[in-house]
Amino acid sequence: GAGVSQSPRYKVAKRGQDVALRCDPISGHVSLFWYQQALGQGPEFLTYFQNEAQLDKSGLPSDRFFAERPEGSVSTLKIQRTQQEDSAVYLCASSLLLAGGLNEQFFGPGTRLTVL
Amino acid sequence: AQSVTQPDIHITVSEGASLELRCNYSYGATPYLFWYVQSPGQGLQLLLKYFSGDTLVQGIKGFEAEFKRSQSSFNLRKPSVHWSDAAEYFCAVGARSGGYQKVTFGTGTKLQVIP
Numbered sequence: 001g002a003g004v005s006q007s008p009r010y011k012v013a014k015r016g017q018d019v020a021l022r023c024d025p026i027s028g029h030v031s032l033f034w035y036q037q038a039l040g041q042g043p044e045f046l047t048y049f050q051n052e053a054q055l056d057k058s059g060l061p062s063d064r065f066f067a068e069r070p071e072g073s074v075s076t077l078k079i080q081r082t083q084q085e086d087s088a089v090y091l092c093a094s095s096l097l098l099a100g101g102l103n104e105q106f107f108g109p110g111t112r113l114t115v116l
Numbered sequence: 117a118q119s120v121t122q123p124d125i126h127i128t129v130s131e132g133a134s135l136e137l138r139c140n141y142s143y144g145a146t147p148y149l150f151w152y153v154q155s156p157g158q159g160l161q162l163l164l165k166y167f168s169g170d171t172l173v174q175g176i177k178g179f180e181a182e183f184k185r186s187q188s189s190f191n192l193r194k195p196s197v198h199w200s201d202a203a204e205y206f207c208a209v210g211a212r213s214g215g216y217q218k219v220t221f222g223t224g225t226k227l228q229v230i231p
Contacts, residue, residue: 004159031216042120042206042221043160055214091159095217103217107152107159 002026004108006092012114013082021077021111025094032075033105034067035091043091049075050097082115089113118143118209120222128228129197137192137225139181139207148210148217149190151181154224155203163205166190177201202229 005024013019025032030051035043036059046065048056051072060067064083069075079086089112093105119142129135141147148167152160164175171183181192190207204224210217 033219040223042208042223045218045220048216048218050216055216056218093160097216104162104165105217105219107161109157109159 004092004094004106006090006108006111008111009109010112010114012116014116015083016081018078018080019082019113021079021090021113023075023077023092023094023108025073025075025092026106027073028096029094029106030072030097031095031103031105032069033093033095034075034077035093036061037089037091037110039088046077046090079113082113084115087113087115118147118211118220120207120209120220122205122207122222122225124225125223126226126228128230131199131229131231132196135192135194135197135201135227137205137207137227139190139192139222140188141190141207141209142188143209143211145211147190149181149183150208150210150219151175151179151190151192152206152208152221153177153203154206160206163192197227197229199229199231202227 007022032049034046037043045059049069064080066078089110091110092108095103095105121140150165151163204226207222210219
């Protein structure tokens with residue numbers, strides 16, 4: 001089937017604007033992750049959903065970042081009042097939820113956010 | 117908390133030459149280790165993973181990695197590099213966290229392949 005898809009692929013925002021980034025996980029994947037990848041860095045964990053429940057949001061950098069997955073499938077990462085330091089690639093990944101939590105995460109192509 | 121160090125930011129090899137990318141991890145328990153590859157504009161693709169068992173792990177595209185607990189290392193190797201291997205490579209360590217796996221990535225090694 002189809003892999004993880006993300007939209008838009010590119011987003012340019014003026015400082016102070018709100019943005020919404022969408023992730024469509026692989027069908028049937030219970031787990032969904034958001035990562036932030038700054039230029040020249042590895043991805044950094046932002047938040048984790050198990051179905052519609054947000055079980056871990058310890059990586060969200062500020063209260064301007066908000067994520068939701070209301071029906072346990074599509075997820076949206078929202079950034080309010082964007083700042084230049086928010087410029088990064090935002091990656092979404094999904095996985096099955098297997099016993100012991102040992103499972104492969106499948107990544108989408110990412111959304112490149114540029115804040116001017 | 118777990119962490120990953122990839123000491124080489126950029127590596128250049130000739131096509132056909134062998135390759136070794138270094139990775140050192142820090143984690144208090146038995147680690148779950150991964151290597152991912154990222155081509156420009158693409159998402160991360162899993163090359164291989166180590167959870168337990170044989171310490172020499174075979175992956176896709178002819179890559180392999182060896183887990184050495186005594187050295188806290190998980191180096192990636194390929195005997196003969198192809199031009200299409202040019203990409204950025206990320207080592208990662210996973211830890212169980214309340215029933216799911218929380219993955220921490222290194223900063224990546226960018227591989228350039230010259231003819």
